Amino acid sequence: MTDSLVLIRARVLPASSQFYDNLFVLAPDLRRLFRSDLAGQGMRFMTTLAVIAELLNDDAELARALDGLAQAHRGIGVRAEHFPAVGAALLVTLGETLGDHFTCELQEAWRSAYDDFAARMIERGGFD
Numbered sequence: 783m784t785d786s787l788v789l790i791r792a793r794v795l796p797a798s799s800q801f802y803d804n805l806f807v808l809a810p811d812l813r814r815l816f817r818s819d820l821a822g823q824g825m826r827f828m829t830t831l832a833v834i835a836e837l838l839n840d841d842a843e844l845a846r847a848l849d850g851l852a853q854a855h856r857g858i859g860v861r862a863e864h865f866p867a868v869g870a871a872l873l874v875t876l877g878e879t880l881g882d883h884f885t886c887e888l889q890e891a892w893r894s895a896y897d898d899f900a901a902r903m904i905e906r907g908g909f910d
């Protein structure tokens with residue numbers, strides 16, 4: 783899974799707005815949570831994937847980072863029910879970015895990593 787980050791990083795630049803295109807098709811009402819200038823906003827596709835992949839194997843760092851992430855997201859108005867659409871948009875964009883390299887195994891690895899991360903963030907965050 784971490785290996786795929788290298789490939790994703792190489793392919794994602796020409797299509798960095800793809801994640802948002804996919805997310806706002808799946809869940810148009812989430813658009814209002816993101817600032818209008820998407821280019822300058824913090825939750826980029828690549829950053830989000832890197833945070834998930836890198837922290838999941840580092841329990842101490844994950845515990846530290848989760849508090850901040852959970853608090854920041856709650857402050858923005860993110861709710862627990864928003865997590866599945868973001869996960870789905872990440873997976874769709876991964877598929878578009880990686881093409882044939884997005885094997886069933888890799889898809890399952892990213893799905894389970896996202897679900898795990900999201901569950902921990904929700905547990906930590908006291909989301910509505």
Ligand code: HEM
Nearest residue numbers: 812815816817823824825830833858860864865868899900
């Ligand atoms: C596992 C799940 C998620 C991860 C790992 C994640 C990761 C991140 C990261 C790394 C940032 C940047 C924080 C910073 O600037 O310090 C961010 C910001 C943000 N995230 Fe998430 N996020 C997740 C889920 C969600 C969900 C479900 C939503 C709901 C729509 C969401 C909406 C946002 C928004 C609106 C921002 C602020 C963007 C801005 O700078 O305007 N995130 N997220």
